[in-house]
Every structure is written in structure tokens, then in C-alpha cells.
Amino acid sequence: MTKLVLLHRADSIYEDVPDRVYDFPRRYLATVEQGVGDWAVYYEPVKAGARGYFAVAKIASVIPKPGAEGRFLALIAPNTYLEFDREVARLRDGRPFESALAAPDGSPIAGGAQQLAVRRLPEAEFAEIVRAGLPADLQEIEARRYDPQPAGMAEPPAPFQRPVIEQLTSRPYRDVAFRRKVRAAYDNRCAMSGLRLRNGGGRPEVNAAHIRPVAHQGSDAVWNGLALSGTLHWMFDRGLLSVADDHSILVSHNKVPRDVSDRLIVPSGKLVLPADPRSRPHPQNLKWHRENVFGQMPLEGPRPWD
Numbered sequence: 001m002t003k004l005v006l007l008h009r010a011d012s013i014y015e016d017v018p019d020r021v022y023d024f025p026r027r028y029l030a031t032v033e034q035g036v037g038d039w040a041v042y043y044e045p046v047k048a049g050a051r052g053y054f055a056v057a058k059i060a061s062v063i064p065k066p067g068a069e070g071r072f073l074a075l076i077a078p079n080t081y082l083e084f085d086r087e088v089a090r091l092r093d094g095r096p097f098e099s100a101l102a103a104p105d106g107s108p109i110a111g112g113a114q115q116l117a118v119r120r121l122p123e124a125e126f127a128e129i130v131r132a133g134l135p136a137d138l139q140e141i142e143a144r145r146y147d148p149q150p151a152g153m154a155e156p157p158a159p160f161q162r163p164v165i166e167q168l169t170s171r172p173y174r175d176v177a178f179r180r181k182v183r184a185a186y187d188n189r190c191a192m193s194g195l196r197l198r199n200g201g202g203r204p205e206v207n208a209a210h211i212r213p214v215a216h217q218g219s220d221a222v223w224n225g226l227a228l229s230g231t232l233h234w235m236f237d238r239g240l241l242s243v244a245d246d247h248s249i250l251v252s253h254n255k256v257p258r259d260v261s262d263r264l265i266v267p268s269g270k271l272v273l274p275a276d277p278r279s280r281p282h283p284q285n286l287k288w289h290r291e292n293v294f295g296q297m298p299l300e301g302p303r304p305w306d
Contacts, residue, residue, distance in 0.1 A: 001038035003126040004031070004059070005098065005119040006074075008042050010278060014071075017282075018042055018055060019081035019219035022074040023065060028118040032074050035059045039080075039168070041121065041129050046090070053088035053097070053129050056168060057081040078217045082174060083181050084133025097129050127164045136167060139176050146203040178220040182208035185279035186227035186272070192241065192249055193229055194266035207233045211243075211285040216292070223282040226271075231304045232264060242294035243286050247271040252295045260305045 008016050014023035022040075024032060039058050044051040058080035065071035090096065095106045100119060103109050121129075135141065167173055188204040189196040197205035206227040212218030226243075228236060235241045235256070242250040247270045251261045266272060273280050 001036065002034045003038055003121040003123060004035040004040040005043050005053075005121050006040045007045050007117040009045060009047075017284075018076070019057065019221040019224070020076050022059075022076065024072055024074065024118060026070045026072065028116075029062070029072055031118050031120065032059070032072070033062055034120070035074075036062060039126065039165070041126065051087045052090045053084065053133060055081060055083045056130055056133075079214055079219065080168070081219045081221055082134070082168060082177055083220075083222060084130075085135065085138055085177055085180055086133055088129055088133045092132075097132075098125055130164050130168070134167065134177060138180075139173060142176050142180060174220050178210075178222075178225060179208040181222045182225035182227050185222050185225070185274040185276065187275075189227060189272055190229040190232060191226045191271045191273070192232045192236075192265055194272045195229065197229070205229055209233045209236055211281055212288045216288075218285065218288075221282075222274075222279045224285045226281065234304060235264075236289075237293075237297075238299065239293040239295055239297035240299075242290045243271060243281060244290075245283050245286060247273060247281070250290070250294060255295075255299060257305070 006022050008018055008022075015021075016023050022032075036059050039056060041053050042055040042057070043053050058077040060075045060077035062072055062074050065073050088097070091108060094108075096102045096108050098119065098121065101108060101114050108114075183204055183206060186206065187196065188198070188206055190206050195205075199205065206229055209226045209228045210218050210220075211224050211226060214220070218224050226236070232241065240252045240256050244250055249265055249269055249271065251258075251265070253261070271281070
């Protein structure tokens, strides 16, 4: 097994869905097969945008791409894709993170390995990139974001430097990373009510809801998330609400009184979407929710509007 860098661009002819599958030609087959069972970092090349290194995921297996001679698919292991909290620039102090992209004096080189869509990545460099994008103390950063100095605490604790892979597989850590990315994508605004509410300390009221739950092979990608207020999150998870492919909000009117939905949902009846198209709900996730959750969950106990 070996760590890899996978180049990804939104306008590519290759049909990548970063949290599910990486599409690549035969020339990289041997290299990608070496990465099966190990982790890879996603990288956006200079001509495609400014993101640099932007996410990490684990490769589960490689298969031939159906109906496409000479193309292959690297299948991403469920619950492993995670976007960086901070996109990582290609250079650090003028030097590449990847030694393969550096001249003997540390300066960046043009051409060569830089042109490869799949690159091997030494363990130490993988750890450096991940730590730059996903700080070890992210949970503490979030806890202190709206309460910089909790009562009784003289100074912030030193971050616990857990091994990178342990960090990437920690559910509490991933929940914080997911929540931060979804809230930021929606500018702390509820996608269904259109409201941006904060408590007295400035903490956003919106939750980060998974469209397809992690327990059902949903990922922590921002396009599998919606920023929703507490009540609308409850309704969405229980199948009282869903979303059509055109982003119209669907309501189970046999369970939700129309006057209730009219008060809760934005007048346009459509989601308030992130400015970045890459962060908007993926149609496959919306389809899964409509087919597996919408109108299918029994309601027990009091409803929020009763």
C-alpha cells in the first residue's frame, strides 16, 4: 500500500465523484492499485482553480470502468472522504509540500511529476498536508470559536497530536469538520427557511444535516449536507420534508399542516443554495433521500409545532 495524490478538476472529461469514485486511464493503473487500502489526497491543478490540496479519502478497490475501454474506477471507501477545513496551498514558504515536485534546492520544478494525474506520496508528506488542512485541534478551535475563554480555564490546552489516521477516522472529529464546512458553505443560513439566526454569543443556530446518513453509506462531503434550523432538521430526518432535483422543497402534507410548512419554509419554496456550485446538494443524494426517507418514517411523540 502507498499514499497517493489524485488530481481532480470539476471540468475534467473524467467522471469523478470525489467521495465515491475516481475515474482514471490505464497508464495510472499500477500506481492506483498500489494505493488500494490506503489514503489519498485530492489536488486541484493550477489551471483548474486555486484550491490546491482540498480533501482526503481512502481507496477501497479498483475496477474497470463499464463501457469505457482503457478506463478504470478507484472506488472510495465509505465514510472516509473528508474535505479539508483549510484548503492547502501548493507551496509552503515557496517550497512544494511534495518532494517529487521540488528541485534539489527546494524550489518548485515545472513539468515532470507535476503533470501526473496520480502521484505517490511519502507518509511524512501525507501527514504534513493533512495536518495543514485538518488541524489536530479542530474540535478545540470550534469549541472556542464563540467562547474564546471558557470560565475557569486560564489558557487553551495544547492540542493532542493524535496519529493522522486516527484523527481521520474519529467520528467526533469528522462531525466537527463536516459541520464547519456545511455552515460555511451556506453562510450560516438555513437552506429551507432562509433565516440566519445566532444566539447571544454569536453561535449560528443552523445544524449540518446529512442528506444521506453516514449509517447508510452517506459521506461527509459538503454536497451531502444541508444547513438546517433545528426544527427543519428534525422534519427532514423524519421524512416530512425532502428536495426535488430542481431544489424545490417537498412537503409530506398528509403529516405536515400546510399552515405550518408555509410558516417554516422560504416563500419561493426552493432551497437557498451555496454560492459555490460544488457545494450544492448532489442529485444522487437527494434522490436517495426521496426514495428511502421521504414520507416513509413513522412519527412518534409530540411534533414541534403541536
